Structures are given as C-alpha cells and as structure tokens.
Amino acid sequence: MERGLELHHIGVRFGGLTALDDVSLRVPPNRVVGVIGPNGAGKTTLFNVICGFVAPETGSLTLDGRPLRPRPHRLTRLGIARTLQGTGLFAGLSVLENVMTGASHTARAGFVPALLGLPASDRDERRLRQHALDLLDGLGIAAHAEAAPTTLPFAVRQRVALARALAARPRLLLLDEPAGGLGTDDIAELAELIRQLPRRDDDPCAVLLVEHHMDLVMAVCDELVVLDFGRVIAAGTPDEVRDDPAVTDAYLGATVEEVTP
Numbered sequence: 001m002e003r004g005l006e007l008h009h010i011g012v013r014f015g016g017l018t019a020l021d022d023v024s025l026r027v028p029p030n031r032v033v034g035v036i037g038p039n040g041a042g043k044t045t046l047f048n049v050i051c052g053f054v055a056p057e058t059g060s061l062t063l064d065g066r067p068l069r070p071r072p073h074r075l076t077r078l079g080i081a082r083t084l085q086g087t088g089l090f091a092g093l094s095v096l097e098n099v100m101t102g103a104s105h106t107a108r109a110g111f112v113p114a115l116l117g118l119p120a121s122d123r124d125e126r127r128l129r130q131h132a133l134d135l136l137d138g139l140g141i142a143a144h145a146e147a148a149p150t151t152l153p154f155a156v157r158q159r160v161a162l163a164r165a166l167a168a169r170p171r172l173l174l175l176d177e178p179a180g181g182l183g184t185d186d187i188a189e190l191a192e193l194i195r196q197l198p199r200r201d202d203d204p205c206a207v208l209l210v211e212h213h214m215d216l217v218m219a220v221c222d223e224l225v226v227l228d229f230g231r232v233i234a235a236g237t238p239d240e241v242r243d244d245p246a247v248t249d250a251y252l253g254a255t256v257e258e259v260t261p
C-alpha cells in the first residue's frame with residue numbers, strides 16, 4: 001500500500017530551545033500538504049529534518065512504511081526533490097542547462113560529463129533536453145530556455161528552480177516558502193502551478209509546502225498542519241483549519257509578540 005512520507009513523533013532541540021515537539025504528519029501520494037505557523041514555529045526545522053540537514057533527537061520518518069534516514073545528497077534517489085530558498089540557480093548555465101542538471105542522476109551517461117566536454121551518450125542528452133524543454137513549457141517559460149538566469153525576473157527564476165526540481169521526476173516535492181519575494185499576481189499563478197503537480201499525466205507528485213503565506217497555502221493545499229512553538233496545534237482541510245480558534249490565537253499571538261519582544 002502506498003503510504004507516502006510519514007513523520008512520527010519528531011522532536012528537535014537546539015540547546016535549551018525546543019524547535020519541534022512530538023510532531024507527526026503524513027504526506028500521502030499525490031496530495032498537497034501545507035505546513036504553516038507563525039515566525040519561529042519550527043517550519044524550516046521540519047523542512048530540514050525531511051531533507052536530512054537536521055537529525056531529529058526523537059521520533060522517526062518512514063517512506064511508504066519503510067524507515068527513512070534522509071541525507072541531502074541521497075534525496076533525489078529516494079524520489080524526493082526540493083527547491084532551495086532563494087533559487088540557487090547556476091549563473092554560468094542557461095535556463096535549459098539548469099533544468100537539465102536536476103535530472104543528472106537519472107541519465108546513464110550523465111549530463112555533468114557532457115558539460116565538462118567529456119563523451120556522453122547523444123541519445124541520453126537529447127532525452128534530457130527534451131524533458132527539460134517540456135517542463136519549461138509546462139511552466140510557461142519555454143521562451144526563456146536559452147537565457148541566462150541572471151537576466152530574468154525573480155518570478156521566472158523561481159519557476160526555473162521548480163522545473164529543475166521536477167526534472168528529477170520526484171514523487172514528493174518539498175517547497176520552502178516558494179511565495180517569498182513574489183507579488184500577488186505571481187503568487188496566484190504559482191498556486192495554480194502547484195495545484196496541478198499531483199494531477200499531471202506524466203510524473204504526478206505529492207507536495208509538502210512550508211509557507212508563511214496563508215493565502216497560497218489555503219489556495220493549494222488538500223491538508224494543512226499548523227505549528228506553533230514546535231507543536232502541531234491544528235491539522236485538517238483548509239476550511240477546518242481556517243476556523244480553528246487555536247490557529248487564530250497563534251497568529252494573533254505572534255503579532256503581539258513582534259510588537260513587544
């Protein structure tokens with residue numbers, strides 16, 4: 001049975017500070033799950049646990065019921081891809097080449113040898129290139145394929161980063177604050193793109209979205225998990241969570257705290 005990614009009673013402490021406390025959640029196959037919460041709630045820490053950047057002190061992770069010990073460099077082999085905060089694109093490569101690097105682990109001969117001018121299978125490279133172009137097309141940015149990322153607006157670079165993550169054909173995509181730095185229109189378009197990811201004919205994938213931006217999360221997620229001070233204070237559909245007094249309190253509480261530190 002397909003169970004997807006599960007976190008079981010995860011606890012993380014930094015010195016005396018409890019960043020995550022008994023956090024359990026599941027990202028089922030082909031669903032979009034959002035993690036929200038006020039500043040310092042533990043969202044990025046949770047993201048880092050799943051990526052393998054932070055080892056939990058207590059609890060465990062499973063992928064389809066099997067124990068998962070994430071390591072950042074092994075993620076794509078497990079079928080998990082992530083976008084980096086900022087966009088993390090290679091300035092010296094074109095948009096298309098950036099996207100192709102996302103799939104390098106799937107190519108038999110390898111795209112990296114090709115970049116270095118070493119012999120590689122033409123067929124592999126043509127296949128990678130076509131897949132990368134298809135992804136750019138699907139995200140509405142095929143016209144920028146040959147451009148240098150530095151010449152493009154931030155919203156386009158973000159889509160390039162998304163295409164690069166998708167090039168690995170993940171079954172789970174992790175997104176950390178993808179709406180950061182985007183305007184309202186760009187956020188609405190991003191929401192539409194994310195919503196389509198589990199519904200694509202080719203390579204549909206689940207999404208775990210860690211995001212401060214309530215509107216985006218409410219618009220795209222099938223399920224939400226709300227963190228506050230490292231604990232899950234609410235979980236459910238966007239409608240259920242929106243009306244939960246604990247959630248309103250947590251967000252209002254954070255505002256008051258910012259005013260009086």
Ligand SMILES: Nc1ncnc2c1ncn2[C@@H]1O[C@H](COP(=O)(O)OP(=O)(O)OP(=O)(O)O)[C@@H](O)[C@H]1O
Pocket residue numbers: 014017018019037038039040041042043044045046212
């Ligand atoms: N490497 C670290 N060392 C010490 N404390 C940390 C570290 N990383 C995070 N923290 C603390 O852990 C808590 C949770 O932080 P985290 O960054 O996960 O929150 P967040 O929900 O992502 O917040 P934001 O919305 O501001 O991004 C905070 O109190 C933070 O100060």
Ligand SMILES: [Mg+2]
Pocket residue numbers: 043044045
């Ligand atoms: Mg954060």
